Amino acid sequence: MTTTAPYRPRPRAGRDGFAHLLHAEWTKFRTVRGWVTTMVIAALVTVLLGLLAAAGSHASCSEGPVEVACPAVPVGPGGEAVEDQFYFAHRSLTGNGDITARLTSMTGIITYPPPDHDKIVPGLVPWAKAGVIVKDGTRQGSAYAAMMVTGSHGVRMQHNFTEDTAGRPGGVSAASPRWLRLTRSGDTLTGYESADGTRWTKVGTAHLAGLPATVQIGLFVASPGDLTVKRADLGGSIEQMRFTQATAVFDNVGLRGDVPGGAWSRDAVGVTGTTDWERYHRPNGVLESGGTFTVTGAGDLAPRMDGQTVERTLTGALTGLILVIVVAVMFVTGEYRRGMIRTTLLAGPRRGRTLAAKALVIGAVTFVAALAATTVTVTAGKRILRSNGNYILPVSPLTELRVVVGVAALFGVAAVLALALGAVFRRGVAAIVTAVVVIVVPSILATVSVLPEGAARWLLRLTPAAGFAIQQSVPEYPQVTGHYVPQAGYYPLAPWAGLAVLCAYAALALVLAVVLLRRRDA
Amino acid sequence: MRQQLHAEWTKLRTVTGTGRLLLGTVMLTLAVSAAAAAAVSCPPAGCDYDPAEISLFGVQLGQAVVAILAVLTISGEYGTGMIRTTLAAMPVRTTVLAAKAVVLTGLTLAAGTLAVLASVLAGRLILPGNGFTPAHGRPLLSLADGPMLRAAAGSVLYLVLIALLSLGIAAAVRDSAVAVGSVLGLLYLFPVVILMVSDQDWQRLLWRISPMNAGLAIQATTHLSSLPLSPWAGLGVLAVWAAAALLGGGLLLRLRDA
Structure with a gap:
């Protein structure tokens, strides 16, 4: 078949x-x-x-009633828009060296906080900053590395606006001062902190590409605006920034390296205009007496989020x-x-x-x-x-x-x-x-x-x-x-x-x- | 009219989807409202949230299911060819649309009431745990409270008007997919456009004519003075939209071949 x-x-x-x-x-x-x-x-x-x-969508800038061209926004080394505004007491440093300082007090004011927005109260915003810094000149947006104590985020090492490394938490007071040190070696910066000025702990390192031989080294204070958010009527929200100011007291300030003699330079980096508080109560600046530096400043070194x-x-x-x-x-x-x-x-x-x-x-x-x-x-x-x-x-x-x-x-x-x-x-x-x-x-x-x-x-x-x-x-x-x-x-x-x-x-x-x-x- | 109503009721009752869609409206509204109430928290210092809006939040999603039901009431017939039988049996076309609207209103009213009552109950049980307590000046949600009763009853009416708006659009568009796309586009895209324009006057104008934004004003119990429209006027805007859609749909139904 x-x-x-x-x-x-x-x-x-x-x-x-x-x-x-x-x-x-x-x-x-x-x-x-x-x-x-x-x-x-x-x-x-x-x-x-x-x-x-x-x-x-329109935007414009004005000074009082007069409309003016908006100021140029500084750009950081990474290409991002930055806030670069602080009070800077500085010397120039050529080649390698370091700066050490003891921070004994950090205070500040916040203008018109909630709930009633009717008083200026003492206090620090969480990211108020005071410490030592090495910066490529006083131009806004230039490279920097800094060791700092913050309002409520403890010791930090930050560089080039976007980078942030946490150190020991806690604030500063006369009873528990904070020692900060920043060492420059070529384009490498290393931050240390200490409770007593003898035993040092490394916090972090930063590589600032293309840092020139001569840099500005010194003390800085910044205090970003205080943010309040309100619900808008038609959905969304209204954000409002209010002026704040911080004051830090430094002593035992030590500089090592090729630092020419003479007085400290003082610069209000990036500051435009003054508030009534600065005019009538406490201007930003440095008071120096017997090796103690009292630095007052406002502003921030950080990426800019406004735009x-x-x-x-x-x-x-x-x-x-x-x-x-x-x-x-x-x-x-x-x-x-x-x-x-x-x-x-x-x-x-x-x-x-x-x-x-x-x-x-x-x-x-x-x-x-x-x-x-x-x-x-x-x-x-x-x-x-x-x-x-x-x-x-x-x-x-x-x-x-x-x-x-x-x-x-x-x-x-x-x-x-x-x-x-x-x-x-x-x-x-x-x-x-x-x-x-x-x-x-x-x-x-x-x-x-x-x-x-x-x-x-x-x-x-x-x-x-x-x-x-x-x-x-x-x-x-x-x-x-x-x-x-x-x-x-x-x-x-x-x-x-x-x-x-x-x-x-x-x-x-x-x-x-x-x-x-x-x-x-x- | 009684016969037409009976016919439409029989059709809607015996189509498989209706029961499930009505249940879906209630469940989705309740689930989303409860989730919103569980997610919100009010610190003792006070907060800007409107407890009525939060506890009735699910209406913003429940309306999508109501829209499906309404669109299918008429577009479903075009899809299957049933519409020809319907119109042969009941030649007065506007009456057919009116009968559909009445039956749909009844069903949405029932499902909407259930959904809203369940949402309010969920809000009353959940919100006190998140800081909305009488001790903080936030009394328990209660329908005995005038504005809250208005918000709850208004939300039911809102769902009914959404159903009528969807029915009108579906009568005009005929294809169910296109109709439901148009309804959802009309509802959800006004809020986005309002966010996009930065001009205040334009924002308020768009808000006033937006069926969803204006219609949901009926749920507001706080910050009433800052709204561009009063709650009932807002619901009125939605009613105008629904009336216009029904009128347009009815006219096209009369003029066109089925």
Whole structure:
């Protein structure tokens, strides 16, 4: 008996290939006019809202009633905008050397604090600073390293505005003075602290690239403004900085190295204008008597957080995102509605691959459209903001690229997530609402509603809206008192970690969609 | 009208999604309100949070589910072709839309009341643990309190108006996915645009015409004078939106082929 194998047509090469599937899905997308139009509208809306917001945002500086050009903002060695304002009693040091000083008292005042805002009270803000410093001249933004005692964060070694190393905690008093020492060797600076001036503990080292042979070495005092935050009537918040001042008493000041003789130079670095308190009660400056230096100062050496950010122009992207979600969901649910899905699955019977092709096409199309939109929005938006007198906090080109490309990627991944939800629900409405509720709504609730800050942070950690962290261009600095909340553009997760959360959700939804698509009848 | 109402009620009652969506409205509203109440904390020195707004916070998400229900009430029929049967059986089209609106209002009223009452109860139980105590000048949430009663009853009305707005838009747009996208866009994007414009006058103007911002003014019990609109006027803005949407939807329903 002979058996005959049943006739099977030999598969034609390339017929079932992935490229073929991609081509099929791309053709489907391209030929539905509504989807293409909506995608273009999504990009246009993002650009238009961004540019409108930029055009409506004006800033100016004035001295009294007269409008003047805004003073240039100093830029630190790392390229970031900085606050560089303090009182500096200094000598010049050529070559290697060190400075030692004993800090016996640190006091200060805070003007008009809450709750009543009606008194000037004695006290130190948490990041009031007093100590020894080595700085590349008195120009604002120049490199420095400093050993300091702070208002309530203990001893710190800080350098070049953004770097901060913690030493021993605790404050300073006549009973428990603090000894500080800063040693220069080439471009390496090492900070030490001691309770008695004999046993020294190393706090940290700093490498200041390109430090010249002659530097300014001496004593400094700074006291940043006191921050109060009030809820604004229409959502968001109003931040207010109030003047503070710190006074520190140093003795046992010792300098070693090539320091020419003569008096100490005194400079109020970066100070513009004076407050009534300084005019009538206590000016900033140095009082020297018998080896004791009483230094009074205000200001801060820290990254500057006051200004617009590049991503501010991208807030309108949320509008575009809703449109993208609608298109991405309909890209799959439309097939169920019209019965096209049966043809699609007949042509590409390996359902997982077919869905992957769909996801790739919608993700790529969205990414390209969004990239065009974000590039135009950020480039043109920055120009408009600047021409309206706004100061934009400078960021490196790489960071800006991350913002522009990252937001486009956020769109692409969100489209994939929406598509997967569409395949899971098979019903447009349910999928669109779910996608909007998990991606867009948490971000809106966290940034523009009455939701408490703690809840807002959790929303931006746990939901797919975490992906919006990718647009944060200026990081949070623990050594600067600030209002670091989602409303002000500070996300609880690092940029790439946030995007990873969104990607994880998209991958999970896609896997679920593939499993369901294979198991269910179409 | 009685027959139309009966027909619409039968349709909505026998469609599988309705019960689940109504339950979803109640659960989502309650869950989000409770989470917001649990997350907020008020130090003894006082805080700026409005306990009514916090305890009714879930309405901001619950409205999305209400919108689905409302959109499906009419778009679902377009999706399946049922609309042709409906219009053949009841040729006076505006009456059909009116009947749908009445049935939808009844269902949303019931689910909304349940959701709001549960949220207020959750707020009353949770908020005192987070510093909202009578000792700090923050009395317990109570519906016997005039502003709180207005906030709670107004939130139920808010949900009803959202349902009517969604129904009107869905009648005009017909496709369910596009309709729900438009509703959510209209609701959630005004707040973002308001944040984006820095001009105060524009902000207040946009706030006044925004269906969600103005409508939710009904929940405010503190800082009333700083709001651009009084609570009831705010709900009135949303009512105007809903009326306009229903009118537009009804007109298009009459003029177009189904």
